[in-house]
Amino acid sequence: MLILECPYCGVKAEETEFHAGGEAHIKRFGPGSSDADFEGYLFNRENPKGVHFERWRHANGCGKWFHVVRCTMTLEVFGSYSAQVSEPPQEIRDAITAKRPGWCWRDFA
């Protein structure tokens, strides 16, 4: 069971109050992009054992989307942050580094 904190309303609740929305920080390739880019955008996903970035929605609460970083192996949650950013803020990166030195996920480290 994950305990997540919604960065918009500050509610700390278990995962059944939220809804998982898949991988975070996916760069969109739309019309005009190459077939390879579009395929990657549509199908290619990370499947790490360890640090992972996800989108979640506070479905049974304020309804807002946000980002969560967690460990897929231990279910430890490193933090949650606004959906209005294209990369994790420094304090989130620091929180992960404190627990998982040398972590990397796609282009982030």
Added chain:
Amino acid sequence: MSEPQSALTGTTCDGIAKIREVGLQGMITLRGDLSATEIASAIADATGCALPALREITHEGRNSVSWMSPDEVMVFVPYDEAEATAAKLESALTQVHALVVNVSDARAMFELEGPNAREVLGKLCPVDLSPDSFGQGIIRRTRLAQVPAAFWMTSDASFRVVCFRSVAQYVFDTLKIAAQPGSEVGLYTQANG
């Protein structure tokens, strides 16, 4: 024109807590930038209530205003005043980007009363309802068994629960089961010592 009816027309049930469908209740959704001064003054003019802070609910007489999300509040007024209040809010907010909708007939409201009211809700919602963490003035939107709901306390032993009208019967039945006689857990009374 047909007479308005609340979802369960005031059905009640007695168990370890008293459950009552409150009946017709005016509810108005207001969305917009809550930091805009126009919104706070429109709410104060229409209801007398202060703009609630994060996860709070404010009351003034029979009116209440609750925080729902970073850009949404719910305005509670008596049912027959809802149309007029919505119109008043709308005309006060013509200069800012805002949405006002009278949703009175799309919601249902329940009252939960008695010393075990906290327990009844505690069985159904993933929320810490101990007196130390939950009291009057707070509104919580969460999951009630399998449906979304929101609740707040109107006294130390009574709650108001709001849900979508379409799930009113489900919420009533679920509350009724959670409140069936002899099902006290005593969690919060133990915590109080």
